[in-house]
Amino acid sequence: MTPASNERTSLWRATRAVVWKDLTAELRSRELLSAMLVFALLVILTFNFALDLDPKTRGSVTSGVLWVTFIFAGTLGLNRSMAVEKDRGCLDGLLLAPMDRSAIYFGKAVANLAFMLIVEAVVLPLYSVLYNVNLFRPGLLLMIALGSVGYVAVGTLLSSMAVQARTRDMLLPILLFPVTLPVLIAAVKGSAGFLSGLPMTDIQPWINLLLVYDVIFIAVAFIVFDYVVEE
Amino acid sequence: MTETQAPLIQVTGLVKRFGLKTVLRGVDFTASRGEFVALLGPNGAGKTTFLRILASLSRPNAGEVWVAGHRLPHQAAAVRRGLGVVSHQPLLYGDLTAEENLRFFGRLYDVPALEERIAEMLRLVGLYRRRRDLVRTYSRGMQQRLAIARAILHDPEVLLLDEPYTGLDQDASAMLDEVLQQVASQGRTVVMTSHDLSRIALLASRFDVLARGRIAASVQRSEIADTQLLDFYRSAVAAPAEVRA
Numbered sequence: 129m130t131p132a133s134n135e136r137t138s139l140w141r142a143t144r145a146v147v148w149k150d151l152t153a154e155l156r157s158r159e160l161l162s163a164m165l166v167f168a169l170l171v172i173l174t175f176n177f178a179l180d181l182d183p184k185t186r187g188s189v190t191s192g193v194l195w196v197t198f199i200f201a202g203t204l205g206l207n208r209s210m211a212v213e214k215d216r217g218c219l220d221g222l223l224l225a226p227m228d229r230s231a232i233y234f235g236k237a238v239a240n241l242a243f244m245l246i247v248e249a250v251v252l253p254l255y256s257v258l259y260n261v262n263l264f265r266p267g268l269l270l271m272i273a274l275g276s277v278g279y280v281a282v283g284t285l286l287s288s289m290a291v292q293a294r295t296r297d298m299l300l301p302i303l304l305f306p307v308t309l310p311v312l313i314a315a316v317k318g319s320a321g322f323l324s325g326l327p328m329t330d331i332q333p334w335i336n337l338l339l340v341y342d343v344i345f346i347a348v349a350f351i352v353f354d355y356v357v358e359e
Numbered sequence: 360m361t362e363t364q365a366p367l368i369q370v371t372g373l374v375k376r377f378g379l380k381t382v383l384r385g386v387d388f389t390a391s392r393g394e395f396v397a398l399l400g401p402n403g404a405g406k407t408t409f410l411r412i413l414a415s416l417s418r419p420n421a422g423e424v425w426v427a428g429h430r431l432p433h434q435a436a437a438v439r440r441g442l443g444v445v446s447h448q449p450l451l452y453g454d455l456t457a458e459e460n461l462r463f464f465g466r467l468y469d470v471p472a473l474e475e476r477i478a479e480m481l482r483l484v485g486l487y488r489r490r491r492d493l494v495r496t497y498s499r500g501m502q503q504r505l506a507i508a509r510a511i512l513h514d515p516e517v518l519l520l521d522e523p524y525t526g527l528d529q530d531a532s533a534m535l536d537e538v539l540q541q542v543a544s545q546g547r548t549v550v551m552t553s554h555d556l557s558r559i560a561l562l563a564s565r566f567d568v569l570a571r572g573r574i575a576a577s578v579q580r581s582e583i584a585d586t587q588l589l590d591f592y593r594s595a596v597a598a599p600a601e602v603r604a
Binding site for chain 1: 414415416418436437439440442444446448449450451452453454455459463464466467468469493509
């Protein structure tokens, strides 16, 4: 066999490998996705019975209910995603690879985003039926995509930190919710704007905030991830 | 020094602390190309910590560590490329097949001609016929053999084995012996920790005892009989002063 070179494995190649591994393992076990989906559906149903509102008021809470559902289900997925690596000792296997360790972050983040988007794709039609609201608007879908990217970008980084602690299940939400508050506010406000038909000039600041947040936190994670996973 | 005698691992004055507790208090260690070093020591002596530092998974507080001509932690990626690690945990994914596990790690290490190499490794560890089975259906012994295949997939110069026999029954241990003998005969430098003296005696070319945070004793396999091994270990662990056989 020709020995592998002394160069690092490229970030792109390693990231793709981590994404492939996470998606393949999850498609086979369906542990994470089924838990996220069941949890999301339960949240939606709980809100449906708890907020027995008239159609006009329903419209005003749609954005909030949607995002609470997404972040609760998302947190469940983020917690498991790194815990699986740690519990089975596989995190060491990843850290031993001769690559930029950011590849682990990007791979995990892309896989987590895929799981979150799948959950959202199931929740949206169900919510439309239960609440009799048309949610298939391009603007709303854009807000959901941007908000999910920001939430997963921060969540993957923080779950890598929390996984080292014994109280990781409690620690992640405590760390995550305050840090992602700007994402949640911007996503809820922006989504509500699109649902109520506000002009684009009113919604644009929320989109800008989400874009800036996404870029900043992806860059921060790229810089600090190596230190976060170092023993 | 000849090529085979040149130290592939060179550690000088290695210190590692966890909070107020100092686990390694100035470890000096060398291993030449092709050497199979058995690292012995009581529980809590710092064997795993030492291997984790060699594997670039943990940073030392002081001292110099060179592996395959690269210094840690500055050239960690280059060190990792020339290193294979097997621990008591197999570091494998239960929801992937044996083949998929090796394919995944092969991609992370950029292994050329990956599919041929995977088949070669699976044949070496006797798992080729079970290559499409999920790893979670494997016995502990089979998982450990696959872990060795994973560790040498990228043809590393140095192999670190941390208690690889943990949890294995006699048959599985004997199969692992065979695989390790084959792996060692390929000219790799191997450092292995184990509490099983009789087992490690079959494989090692040198015995080092880590005690009180230092290498307390070291002896070549050719200089010691099987019957003396236990006494050597006990005296090294008990001795207050350093003993160099």
